[in-house]
Amino acid sequence: MNDTRGFPPGGTPAGEILDLVRSERSGDLDWRSGRAFSLVYNVDDPDLEALQHEIAGMFLHENALNPFRYITLLRMEAEILAFVRDLFGAGAAALSSGGTESIFLAVLTAREDARSRGVAQPQLLCPTTAHPAFAKACHYLDVELTKLPVGPDGRADPERFADAVSDRTALVVGSAPCYPYGVIDPITDLAAIAAAAGTLCHVDACLGGYLLPFWEELGESVAPWDFRVEGVTSISADLHKYGYSYKGTSTILYRDRDLQQRQLFMYDDWPGGLYASMSAAGTRPGGPIAGAWATITHLGRTGYLRLADRVRTATHGFREAIDSIDLLQVTGDPDLSIFEFGAAPEATLDTDAVGDAMDERGWNLDRQPGGLHVMLSPGHDRVVDTFAADLRASLEEVRGGRVGTGAGLAYGGVVEE
Numbered sequence: 001m002n003d004t005r006g007f008p009p010g011g012t013p014a015g016e017i018l019d020l021v022r023s024e025r026s027g028d029l030d031w032r033s034g035r036a037f038s039l040v041y042n043v044d045d046p047d048l049e050a051l052q053h054e055i056a057g058m059f060l061h062e063n064a065l066n067p068f069r070y071i072t073l074l075r076m077e078a079e080i081l082a083f084v085r086d087l088f089g090a091g092a093a094a095l096s097s098g099g100t101e102s103i104f105l106a107v108l109t110a111r112e113d114a115r116s117r118g119v120a121q122p123q124l125l126c127p128t129t130a131h132p133a134f135a136k137a138c139h140y141l142d143v144e145l146t147k148l149p150v151g152p153d154g155r156a157d158p159e160r161f162a163d164a165v166s167d168r169t170a171l172v173v174g175s176a177p178c179y180p181y182g183v184i185d186p187i188t189d190l191a192a193i194a195a196a197a198g199t200l201c202h203v204d205a206c207l208g209g210y211l212l213p214f215w216e217e218l219g220e221s222v223a224p225w226d227f228r229v230e231g232v233t234s235i236s237a238d239l240h241k242y243g244y245s246y247k248g249t250s251t252i253l254y255r256d257r258d259l260q261q262r263q264l265f266m267y268d269d270w271p272g273g274l275y276a277s278m279s280a281a282g283t284r285p286g287g288p289i290a291g292a293w294a295t296i297t298h299l300g301r302t303g304y305l306r307l308a309d310r311v312r313t314a315t316h317g318f319r320e321a322i323d324s325i326d327l328l329q330v331t332g333d334p335d336l337s338i339f340e341f342g343a344a345p346e347a348t349l350d351t352d353a354v355g356d357a358m359d360e361r362g363w364n365l366d367r368q369p370g371g372l373h374v375m376l377s378p379g380h381d382r383v384v385d386t387f388a389a390d391l392r393a394s395l396e397e398v399r400g401g402r403v404g405t406g407a408g409l410a411y412g413g414v415v416e417e
């Protein structure tokens with residue numbers, strides 16, 4: 001095996017490469033154990049996993065840049081878009097590579113729409129809890145970002161939005177739910193404020209999009225968040241989160257087709273012929289499209305409902321484990337299966353140290369400034385008791401004087417040489 005960090009001068013046999021990777025992977029996060037959160041959505045369904053492996057291999061090399069060359073992919077993509085338009089009552093839908101790209105496309109559409117109204121310096125209004133992808137999109141697309149403080153419940157404060165909205169506002173943003181606290185913003189109020197100002201309203205349902213319809217069907221109360229709310233003009237919803245497909249698929253949905261046209265890029269001013277594209281990518285890997293189609297087709301409504309029920313069971317179990325410990329408190333009143341927990345008001349507790357102690361027990365809780373973060377998948381319903389026991393043992397260690405290292409404090413990362 002090459003031991004230089006320069007470009008490999010010679011080849012390495014496939015067997016050697018696989019041996020290396022297999023041994024190295026033993027140190028990677030083991031999401032199948034049910035002890036990982038947020039990075040992988042563990043469906044705990046061997047049939048679905050086998051199907052996904054098979055279909056990913058079948059479409060590993062196919063390119064959906066020109067879908068008309070791969071009729072199977074074309075059909076699959078068209079069917080996914082029809083499935084999701086039906087699920088959300090959307091007028092138009094497009095696939096993208098992930099939540100960030102869907103958010104970029106929503107911001108681009110809003111910027112173009114604002115420019116068509118003569119707005120020279122478009123502005124986006126969002127709560128401080130909105131995902132960093134909005135800041136990133138504004139940065140790339142030259143849109144002014146205005147972040148507004150949330151209320152004591154962690155939800156967007158409509159009064160702040162009503163005060164801040166102006167004729168420069170291109171987009172009003174709310175989340176369903178937001179990542180940090182798992183609460184759904186008051187979308188009805190935000191959308192009304194946007195509509196009254198003659199502008200657009202985007203709901204970031206990257207996290208909740210493919211869970212909320214089934215949560216509601218299970219009989220849980222769900223605050224209005226989708227196209228049933230007047231004034232909501234676009235929604236981002238990730239198939240690679242609670243849609244349970246593998247990485248590389250999200251959807252961007254519009255109330256009407258005309259709005260989606262602002263996202264379309266058409267170009268023929270070069271010698272290569274007409275180039276048309278609905279998203280940022282040029283070459284589009286076939287694997288994620290095939291995977292999303294196979295996943296939705298395999299699960300169907302009944303499958304998603306069954307998995308939502310498992311997520312609900314896991315949520316009740318984890319919440320009960322945390323609520324039974326006086327030192328701890330869940331932040332606010334989360335609407336779904338995503339939440340933060342930290343020190344109870346009177347307690348002094350180094351939650352970072354609790355996270356470290358849990359890490360040593362094989363868990364991988366995300367850290368954020370207010371405490372530890374949990375995002376529950378269907379497979380977490382199998383580990384409720386171990387979580388409760390390990391959490392209690394970790395707290396004992398911290399009460400015994402253990403201090404946190406700050407090692408887990410990042411949500412994203414950059415790879416450099």
Ligand SMILES: Cc1ncc(COP(=O)(O)O)c(C=O)c1O
Nearest residue numbers: 098099100131133178179206207
């Ligand atoms: C609420 C929300 N929006 C957007 C995103 C971005 O999605 P992605 O990481 O797929 O780009 C995330 C990711 O966790 C999220 O939680």
